[in-house]
Amino acid sequence: MADPLIIKICGIKTFAMLDAAIAAGADMIGFMHFARSPRHVPIEMLAELISAARGQVESCVVLVNPDNSSVAEVAALGPDWIQLHGPETPHRVEAIRAEAGVEIMKALPIGSAEDVAQVAGFVEVADRILLDAKPPKGADRPGGLGESFDWSLLNALDPSVPFMLSGGLTPDNVAEAIRTVSPFGIDVSSGVERAPGEKDKRLIEAFIRNARAAV
Numbered sequence: 730m731a732d733p734l735i736i737k738i739c740g741i742k743t744f745a746m747l748d749a750a751i752a753a754g755a756d757m758i759g760f761m762h763f764a765r766s767p768r769h770v771p772i773e774m775l776a777e778l779i780s781a782a783r784g785q786v787e788s789c790v791v792l793v794n795p796d797n798s799s800v801a802e803v804a805a806l807g808p809d810w811i812q813l814h815g816p817e818t819p820h821r822v823e824a825i826r827a828e829a830g831v832e833i834m835k836a837l838p839i840g841s842a843e844d845v846a847q848v849a850g851f852v853e854v855a856d857r858i859l860l861d862a863k864p865p866k867g868a869d870r871p872g873g874l875g876e877s878f879d880w881s882l883l884n885a886l887d888p889s890v891p892f893m894l895s896g897g898l899t900p901d902n903v904a905e906a907i908r909t910v911s912p913f914g915i916d917v918s919s920g921v922e923r924a925p926g927e928k929d930k931r932l933i934e935a936f937i938r939n940a941r942a943a944v
């Protein structure tokens with residue numbers, strides 16, 4: 730039997746939405762720790778949300794090009810994962826993985842064949858690869874923009890490389906994405922919100938229902 734699809738709901742900020750995502754069947758919850766994000770969670774609340782998630786669902790803290798002290802501060806809270814969502818090099822990802830002592834997901838922006846070619850360099854240094862839309866020039870943050878990318882670019886990816894897919898997924902397009910791209914997991918933020926940073930319980934439920942029905 731094929732492994733079950735991993736579903737990550739990213740950008741959770743409240744206990745109510747954490748509970749809603751768990752009840753709807755999420756496998757992973759992403760907490761943003763990046764001041765410019767509308768989903769930013771300050772460190773004290775991050776500690777409480779990670780504790781609340783423990784034993785129920787995997788937790789993942791999203792950082793953008795963090796320095797060593799930020800990595801240590803977040804790792805000390807005991808998340809299952811740290812997601813690196815900035816311009817970290819393979820060497821830096823490897824160093825953070827050694828320093829943090831938690832599993833590392835590396836998000837990579839995809840907007841061209843050259844971007845797809847970069848993926849191979851991260852396979853050995855990260856525990857998981859997340860392929861996301863490349864942000865447009867001038868964007869104020871590198872993810873969570875609700876933009877999808879041309880999935881056909883992934884035809885050039887080595888088929889032995891397992892990856893999660895994100896970028897502009899919604900309850901309406903998630904089944905098509907899964908059938909087209911065959912990721913082992915999916916990640917969503919904007920597509921389950923009623924406004925930037927405001928998650929919607931019904932959209933989370935519809936997203937997970939439609940995704941599970943597609944595999």
Ligand SMILES: O=C(O)c1ccccc1NCC(=O)[C@H](O)[C@H](O)COP(=O)(O)O
Pocket residue numbers: 739740759761763766767768791793814861870871872873874875876877895896897898916917918919920
């Ligand atoms: O969500 C953010 O605001 C964000 C800011 C900076 C870096 C990463 C960010 N989000 C990371 C995620 O894992 C999102 O789920 C992913 O980019 C997909 O977002 P969306 O297209 O909005 O579903």
